[in-house]
Amino acid sequence: MKYRRLGQAGVQVSELSFGAWVTFGQQIGQDMAERLMHTAFDAGVNFFDNAESYAGGNAEIIMGAALKKLGWPRSSYVLSTKFYWGLAEGINQKNTLNRKYLTQAIDPSLKRLQLDYVDLIFAHRADPETPLEETVWAMHNLIEAGKALYWGTSEWSAYEIVSAIYIAEKHHLHKPITEQSHYNMFTREHVEGEYARLFREHHYGEVIWSPLASGLLSGKYNNGIPADSRAAQPGYEWLQNSVLKPERIAKVKQLAPLARELGASMAQLAIAWCLKNPDLSSVILGASHVEQLTENLGALEITPKLTPEVMERIEGVLQNKPR
């Protein structure tokens, strides 16, 4: 496992990390969560991602209990959670990054995780209603209170990120250090297009989610929707229209022979392709079974095989490189 700095921050995260969305507290219970985290940590993963909203708070509860059981030193891992969507319906309790919500959300989250602090808080989405200055100050204050070490953004526009950086610089506050974006062979626009200047001029960090497009890039949906897969989970039927598109499945089928030629599974090829992007600090993996995670961690051995010629061949199939 190699480690990369989170943008300009000194902290280093494993280039493959592990997250809890859909799985922890929904598809899988305590025992499987512990086995997955143990497998990841054993392979050198030091970065674990969660969110207040995942499984209505249960993903944090399960990860917290797993951390306690596994007994790793607190210094040996980096843990992130995210705020924005909220857990309750009330005004100031959801879809906001206002000071009141952020300040009230952190303590219950720490309690669920059984931790004194998280390493990284992400603003899970941008909030056009709250003045950016209020959010930057609130994040700064959470860090100064010792409840987090760093903060970052998720799915913000480059304009919003740069504005937050400038506000923080103006007032000598803690700046956001990294984005968390959707990125994979089919979703490239923000990371390779919009953010290029952000990486070049601000050395902003980038950790990416859904490297397999919710499993599509593993090839598991090539011949329909398996009954135990994410797209068949109650509440995730929307994936069937928005992610499992026929033209994408056709490309996955076209890439499969190249994966075989490299001695890789399709999932490993897709993850290794993400790792080739030097602007990324970490690729956040998801898995509902230990076998999936072990396979995906094997992508580290495939990355060196992605020569410029191989990358060209992949580009020839994808035909979606942002300008």
Ligand code: NDP
């Ligand atoms: P992926 O796109 O890699 O999807 C993971 C899912 O694909 C697994 O749960 C499993 O689902 C299936 N899968 C994984 N590996 C294999 C394999 N080798 N063979 C077959 N199927 C496989 O990542 P996620 O979408 O889970 O995202 C990763 C993490 O990113 C999340 O856990 C979360 O921490 C973060 N995230 C952040 C978001 C944000 O807004 N900031 C949004 C979404 C995720 P199954 O077995 O059920 O089919």
